[in-house]
Amino acid sequence: MKQTMLMEKYPIYTLEIGKDEIAHKTMDAILDYFLAKIDAHPIAQRIALFDHYAHTKALGDKGEINPEILDARDVVFCFGQKLPNPQMLAIRPRSIGVAEMADKFVISFLETPMPHANEAMEAWVKGLVAV
Template identity: 60%
Template sequence: MKQITVMEKYPVYTLEIGKEETDYKSIDEIFSYLKSQIEAHPIATYIGEFDHYAHTKSLEVGEINEDILAAKNLICCFGKVLPKPEVLAVRPRSIGVAEKAGSFVISFLEAPNAGANKDMEAWVKGLLNK
């Protein structure tokens, strides 16, 4: 995985997986795998999914890069402590999956919890063929 900065301020982990590098054939198959990882985790909880592509396409002013064929966000939370109200601003977590003609691009914003980052990174790397 690579760590990049998006829009000059957002620390993001990202991995582009060629379709020949994975057995998963669609975003829905990837989401099934990620959801199983969340459900097996002792703290994380699955919240839902958001079809960002469909939402943006439905907007009169919506714009989508022509390379993107589909794009969804899987939403989960690793929150095991709630030390102050402001921590809600950085929760829950979202793992984005975009489909391009020859690859899937998986990304997530760096979490304030190092353990959550390690877990999400392992889940994403688990999409690669062994």
């Protein structure tokens, strides 16, 4: 798992997993895996699945998709257990992005200010790698 700064301001975690290295072989299987992890977590709350690829493609000339991306979806959920001020809403909810490429899946998420949330998401993503 790699930690980087996207666009010089977004701290993200990314893991690229070859299709021959992943336990779940399809986009739907990967999404189901994450939904099960969210549902089993004592705090996390599932919100939605978002088909980013379909959305962007439907924009026609106004949308742009890297031709190497075959599918792209987000699992949207929340780890929030405190709401100390209204500004907290700006950094919630969370999502894990799954992009399918010809030979691999690229899984990514934005770092949170909550260590337990980062640890959970990192463990979930690493759990996709076939042992």
